[in-house]
Amino acid sequence: MRLYLLALNPTDSVTEGFLPAAARLGLDVTLLTDSPDAHRAAHAAPAAPPEAAGCEILPCDVRDFREVVALIGRHRAPDAVFTNSDHLQTQAALAAGYFGLPAKDWRATLRTKNKAELRRCLAAAGLDRVRALELAPGQDPAVLDPPFPCVVKPREGVASEDVALVADAAGLAARCAEIRTRRPHDALVVEEFLDGTLHTLETLGDGTRRHVLGGFRTRLSPPPHFVEEALEFVPELPAPVLDQVLARLDALGVGLGACHTEFVLRPDGSTSLIEVNYRAIGDQCDLMLARLLGIPYFEHVLRVHLGQPLPAELGARTGMFGQNRAVCADRAGTLTAAPPAQEHRGGGVHLVYRPVRAVGEYHEHHRTNRDYLGLVWAVGTDRAAVDGAVGDFLAANRWEIAP
Known part of the structure; x- marks a missing residue:
């Protein structure tokens, strides 16, 4: 085949x-x-x-x-x-x-990729009414009346690239002008800032049956940027929270294959979607998820695209903890020292490190996920041991950048 x-x-x-x-x-x-x-x-x-x-x-x-x-x-x-x-x-x-x-339904893939269309679809379904405005290429942001503070981002962007929080009209104009130096032909979305804890939900479906695999609590860099710095595995969400997120995926038409959904959880238990990535989570988290759950995750994803149904039970193991941490550059320059790719097992913990940038490469400082130098993750049955293994690895290694 x-x-x-x-x-x-x-x-x-x-x-x-x-x-x-x-x-x-x-x-x-x-x-x-x-x-x-x-x-x-x-x-x-x-x-x-x-x-x-x-x-x-x-x-x-x-x-x-x-x-x-x-x-x-x-x-x-x-x-x-x-x-x-x-x-x-x-x-x-x-x-x-x-x-x-x-x-996959091509309309669902388009809705999830196009953040303006995603907002319109959810609003039309009476779900997740986030105030969002679309800015065409070259259009003056002064014509908008957004709620401040607000977030500006490319309509079809990914990975926190050119995503920023702005406080007022002057800041919005400046940020739009800056983004357009890199993306002159891209439409932008300006939407209300969603305050709360950032979470993800990872799902897998065959078009008929859907399995919820858990998710991650995400720590971001300080505003105005939104770089994902650390993710901690959360095996289960409260049922009302899960029901809200799944209802929105249903409205969008998400059903076949892997889906990685980012949402904000507010103190009152309400949620709002940030974005829906109709694919597996990246940055080594999918590999970590497969190890955490002890299932042939990637095989399951491929099988449903071959037309094979998912089993009624995936047999995922429980009682596991996981943490994924990014090593980020804090300035522009050439990476002159960094550890190589490696894996370690010991003390009930499996730790993996993968470089993202090669030694000798020069990069500007982007204040996005493009600043990742490497990714380290660990899984195990003891949270303290997992967190300690990641902390010990970061403390024992050096990433050096020369101007």
């Missing part, structure tokens, strides 16, 4: 998660990407699993579903078309649907 996997830049989710899972399922993988050399380099890296080396890689303009369909049509017959990229969900859904394969 042949799996077509659409990707942009290499990610750990694909290289360490989905490609080994595809090999374990006996699938032949053809990876379609606009960055073939980058994927070849990632598959040859020391930390890459051996299964990645056997992946066929073909160059393709994967942002254009017509090119995806054309390439698949002249290559080999597909059994599944899949992507874990935020940017390619609609393209994968349309291509899979063209070939009569299991596919």
Whole structure:
């Protein structure tokens, strides 16, 4: 059976998660990407699993579903078309649907990617009425009347990039002008600031049955930016909170495959969605989640895209704790020292560290997830031991940046 996997830049989710899972399922993988050399380099890296080396890689303009369909049509017959990229969900859904394969509803993938459309859909359903305004490319933000403080962000952005809190009209104008120096053709969303604790919900569905896998309590950098610095596993949410979030996913049409939902939990128990990423959580958290739950998570995701139903019970283990921490650059410069990729087991804890930036690379300071130097996570049955292992690793290693 042949799996077509659409990707942009290499990610750990694909290289360490989905490609080994595809090999374990006996699938032949053809990876379609606009960055073939980058994927070849990632598959040859020391930390890459051996299964990645056997992946066929073909160059393709994967942002254009017509090119995806054309390439698949002249290559080999597909059994599944899949992507874990935020940017390619609609393209994968349309291509899979063209070939009569299991596919996400392309309208749901568009709603979840387009943050303005997400707000409109939820408001029309009478759910989660967050005041949000859309700003077209080149449009003057002075025409808006947003509630201050408010958050401005790209309508179809990801990973805290160009997301900022602004206090007044002057700040909004300045921030919009700054974002447009990098994204002159992108629409923006300006919406009310949602105060509360940031959480995620991780779900997995086959179009009929949906499993709730738990989620993460997220710590952010101080405002005005929103960099995710630490995530702590939360196995269960209160039933009223869970019901609110799942009702909104139903309204959006989310049903097939993995979904990573970010929401704010207020002290009174009410919730509001921040965004819905219709794919697996990234930044090593999906790998950590599979280890926490003790289930073949990546295989389950691929199976539903092959048309196979999920079991009634996943058999996930309980009583586990997990923490994921990002090492962030605090300034621009060249990374001159950092630990290599590594794993350790001991004292009932499994700890993993993966570099994000290579030693010798120069980067500007973005104040986004692009500032990650590395990611460390640990899981175990004792919270203190897990937290201690992560803290000890961070204290024992050095990340040095030279101007």
